[in-house]
Amino acid sequence: MGPNFHLKTLVVAVAAFSVASIGNAAGLDRSGQDITAFLQDGLYAEASYTYIDAKVSGHDNAYIGDDNNGYQQGKKIDDIAESYDFFRYGVKADINDTFSVGILYDEPFGAAADYSGDNNFVAKGDTSATINSVSRGKFANVTEALGAQAFLQGEIDRTTDPELKAALTKQKRDVDIALGATQAELNSKGEGTNVEVRSESITGILGMNFGVNKNFQVYGGPVAQQIQADVKLRGLAYGPATGYTAHLSSGKDYGWLAGLSYSKPEIALKAALTYRSEIDHSIPIHEQYPAVGLEMGSSIDITTPESVNFDFQTGVNPTTLATAKVRYVPWSDFNIVPPLYTAVSKAKYPDGLPLVSYDDDQWVVELGLAKRLTPALAVTGNIGWDSGAGNPVTSLGPIEGYYSAGLGAKYNVTENWAVSAGGKYLWFGDAEGKTPTQDIVSNFEDNDGYILGVKVSYQAQ
Incomplete structure (x- = not known):
């Protein structure tokens, strides 16, 4: 008979790898929606904390013109990535040798970016620069724009030709918006672009073992999720949208999870495939769009994406234990479409513009090894790759995936209690930042970050 690989003997668990397994990933992905706490043997409970610190800096775009892809290296953009942390909790218990139950808490989606300094993402209150940028070089200063505004209004008042009146009205609207954006830039002088997104999720799971040796398990259950966000767009990079502000209040909605797992304890083999559904949210939102003098409260529909782990x-x-994780999230189907922001954009873009969207889907792959050094101590190492969600990508999160390398350790304080700690270094992919109008507004290169995590766990078999 071959060697026995019982996890109890190894004093290692997949959970030791998940301390700092995901963070600062593509789209708004944060926790990786890990369910390995539910896959542990016997009675199991864990509480973990993850801290993320990233450096994301680059340059704004000094180009002014009609080419959306035109780029000329501009002013330095200092680190925009704010440090970020989140918690995860999990409890799992066996009712009998067939049924198991579990409850998991995590913070699956999030973002934290803050622009500062002297660049196109900070309102400088320079009226000449603003009117020149927003009008794409048509006006050098406010005086010229006011002159054009008065001229167009006079022509509108004089003409009796409906088609000419409509064309002149459209031209004047563009000038009006450019002047409104200039005033908004002046009013928000010194403020920088900022975004913060937070979410929470509670998952209930019921599992049923089946098969001759109970090696297979099907599991599933409901998911309750809430999300809130604050967005401030400031500076010349956002053209007419400079000064736009949105607050999304917390809203709770529901989805579901389902999966299938297989285990072979004699070689410590476990495999699990988990699907999480989309969750449709309807969230109160308050928007301000100073360039057009509008402010309103309404609701926004946001669908957080499905995923497969x-x-x-x-x-x-x-x-020695080998591990692998693969995660897929179709971020190309995700967008944030605030009602007021999108309605204003329809003046130039008939279909309207989302505030945030992504071009590509996300793939994450992590491979690891765990080694028992003593009866109580095991160490882990892993490498990872995140595909990102496209390039160019939203200027509110300008990285294109990452490569990573991590180390961790798990120490059994007693027979049942253990402490795990880990860290990971991230090499971010270079990315160009774009606005919803698809204009290239920045370039970010040679950035990195790190993740630290700690976990306390209890297991009784």
Whole structure:
């Protein structure tokens, strides 16, 4: 008979890898929606904390003209990535040898970016620069724009030709918006672009073991999720939208989870495939759009994306465990479409513009090894890759995925209690930042970050 790979003997668990397994990933992905706490043997409980610190800096775009892709390196953009942290909790218990139940809490989606300094993402109150930028070089200063405004209004009043009147009215509207944006830039002088997104999720899971040796398990359950956000667009980079502000209040809605797992304890093999559904949110939102003098409260529909996670582990020898994680999220289907912002954009873009959207789907792959050094101590190492969600990408999160390398350790304080700690270094992919109008407004290169995590766990078999 081959060697026994029982996890109890190895003193290692997949959970030791998930301390700092995901963070600052594509789109708004944060926790990776890990369910490995539910996959543990016997009675299991954990509480973990993850801290993310990233450096994301670059240059704004000094180009002024009609080419959306035109780029000329401009002023330095200092680090926009705010440090970020989140918690995860999980409890799982066996009712009998067939049924198991669990409750998981995590913070699956989020963002934290803050622009400062002297660049096109900070309102400088320079009226000449604003009117020149927003009008794409048509007006050098406010005086010229006011002259054009008066001239167009006079022509509108004089003409009796409906088609000419409509064309002149459209031209005047563009001048009006440019002048409104100039005033908004002046009023918000010194303020920088800022975004913060927070979410919380509680998942209830019921699992049922089946098969001759109870090696298979199907599981599923409801998911309750809430999300809130604050967005401030400031500076010349956003053209007429400079000064736009939105607050999305917390709203709770529901989805579901389902999965299938297989285990073979004699070689410490576990494999699980988990699907999470989309969750449709209807959230109160308050918007201000100073360039057009509008402010309103309404509601916004946001659908957080579905996802598929694959978790795998197997014993290599009696003291070594290999692991793999794969995650897929279709971020290309996700967008944020605030009612007022989109309605104003229809003046130039008939279909309207989303505030945030992504071009590509996300893939994450992590491979790891765990090694027992003593009966109570095990160490882990892993490498990872995140595909990102497209390039160019929204200027509110300008990175294109990452490569990562991490180390961790798990120490069994007693037979049942353990402490795990880990860290990961991230090499971010270079990315160009774009606005909803698809204009290239920045370029970010050579950025990195790190993740630290700690976990306390209890297990009784």
